[in-house]
Amino acid sequence: MESKFTWIFICGLAVFLFVIVILLCFTRASGERLLFLGMDDAELGQGIVETPALLASLSEDARLSYERAKVFEQRHPPDSVPTDITLSQYVSILEKGVSAFEFEWDMESNVFVSGRTEIQFFDGESCVQTNLPLPRNQDVYYWEAKMFDMPATTKVAVGVATKPYPLWRLPGWNRHSIAYHSDNGHKYFNNPFRSKPYGLPFQEGDVVGVGYRHRSGSIFFTRNGRKLEEACTGLRWNLFPTIGSNGPCQIHVNLGQMGFVFIEANVKRWGLAPMQGTLAPPPAYGFEAGSLLLERGYSHSCSSTSLAARTWSDNDHEEDDDNQPLIQFQRSPIRTYGYPNYSPPRYSDPSWPSTTPSPH
Numbered sequence: 001m002e003s004k005f006t007w008i009f010i011c012g013l014a015v016f017l018f019v020i021v022i023l024l025c026f027t028r029a030s031g032e033r034l035l036f037l038g039m040d041d042a043e044l045g046q047g048i049v050e051t052p053a054l055l056a057s058l059s060e061d062a063r064l065s066y067e068r069a070k071v072f073e074q075r076h077p078p079d080s081v082p083t084d085i086t087l088s089q090y091v092s093i094l095e096k097g098v099s100a101f102e103f104e105w106d107m108e109s110n111v112f113v114s115g116r117t118e119i120q121f122f123d124g125e126s127c128v129q130t131n132l133p134l135p136r137n138q139d140v141y142y143w144e145a146k147m148f149d150m151p152a153t154t155k156v157a158v159g160v161a162t163k164p165y166p167l168w169r170l171p172g173w174n175r176h177s178i179a180y181h182s183d184n185g186h187k188y189f190n191n192p193f194r195s196k197p198y199g200l201p202f203q204e205g206d207v208v209g210v211g212y213r214h215r216s217g218s219i220f221f222t223r224n225g226r227k228l229e230e231a232c233t234g235l236r237w238n239l240f241p242t243i244g245s246n247g248p249c250q251i252h253v254n255l256g257q258m259g260f261v262f263i264e265a266n267v268k269r270w271g272l273a274p275m276q277g278t279l280a281p282p283p284a285y286g287f288e289a290g291s292l293l294l295e296r297g298y299s300h301s302c303s304s305t306s307l308a309a310r311t312w313s314d315n316d317h318e319e320d321d322d323n324q325p326l327i328q329f330q331r332s333p334i335r336t337y338g339y340p341n342y343s344p345p346r347y348s349d350p351s352w353p354s355t356t357p358s359p360h
Contacts, residue, residue: 083240118251139215200223
């Protein structure tokens with residue numbers, strides 16, 4: 001009898017140890033995947049294995065760009081600049097909604113941004129990023145980029161990256177970035193030399209979407225409204241929508257200011273922020289009474305008009321009042337919006353609670 005219990009105890013202990021080993025092979029306490037025996041380092045974004053053969057495969061300009069980017073990464077790791085949402089930025093999101101997000105561009109770069117989200121690339125490799133990172137207060141965030149004008153000789157990369165990022169490089173080629181590339185349909189994850197087949201190549205007229213689940217740190221892409229498989233997991237940084245190109249093209253980005261091609265993102269409202277914020281829209285033409293400055297100017301004008309009317313009436317004793325305004329203004333209550341008395345959510349904290357039920 002005693003030997004029977006001993007055997008049961010040994011079997012139970014063996015099963016327990018087996019389960020622990022399996023869990024340790026595939027996950028960490030942080031939720032990131034571990035490198036399992038036989039897995040590809042490049043696929044999991046663990047780093048670049050630099051060899052003389054790989055460097056020899058690059059042209060002179062590409063090699064100089066690569067070496068320059070290596071130095072940039074050493075001097076500017078992801079934590080070298082603060083990227084958390086500040087209180088003023090959080091208030092801006094509350095007031096403006098998705099209009100608080102925009103792509104930033106440099107005067108010296110080969111790119112121009114108009115209307116916050118319309119990107120024009122010129123000759124040479126370059127990329128642009130948004131001013132604010134992807135938030136973390138709901139389960140999924142999603143955005144789309146339409147290839148509005150894209151020659152067949154131009155390569156476009158759509159993805160996410162940390163800041164600061166070398167703006168003369170395409171996303172996916174450097175640390176803490178991933179992107180879906182147009183020329184071969186491959187995904188590049190922290191590595192310019194190696195990639196993995198992911199989806200079909202995309203061209204002019206196609207729409208590429210990017211989704212982010214912050215709880216698992218996973219990224220997925222869509223092409224023309226069709227969801228592709230998970231591209232990576234375990235990204236625990238503040239990530240910025242990033243688009244790059246190596247030649248002339250024009251790309252229009254939808255951060256949530258209009259409907260998405262990917263239907264699920266519309267139903268579950270996965271945009272970066274609400275379409276409309278709490279900021280009052282500008283007054284309609286002919287109804288300027290809601291403006292503080294115009295309200296003050298109108299009150300002074302009315303006072304002067306009333307004084308002139310009384311003087312003219314006392315002097316001439318006529319019944320007609322020609323000083324009555326032809327257009328009668330309707331006063332509307334002035335809406336004011338106070339600043340919140342609480343701090344914004346820490347978007348870099350993965351433990352921040354979700355305000356939207358998980359779709360899964």
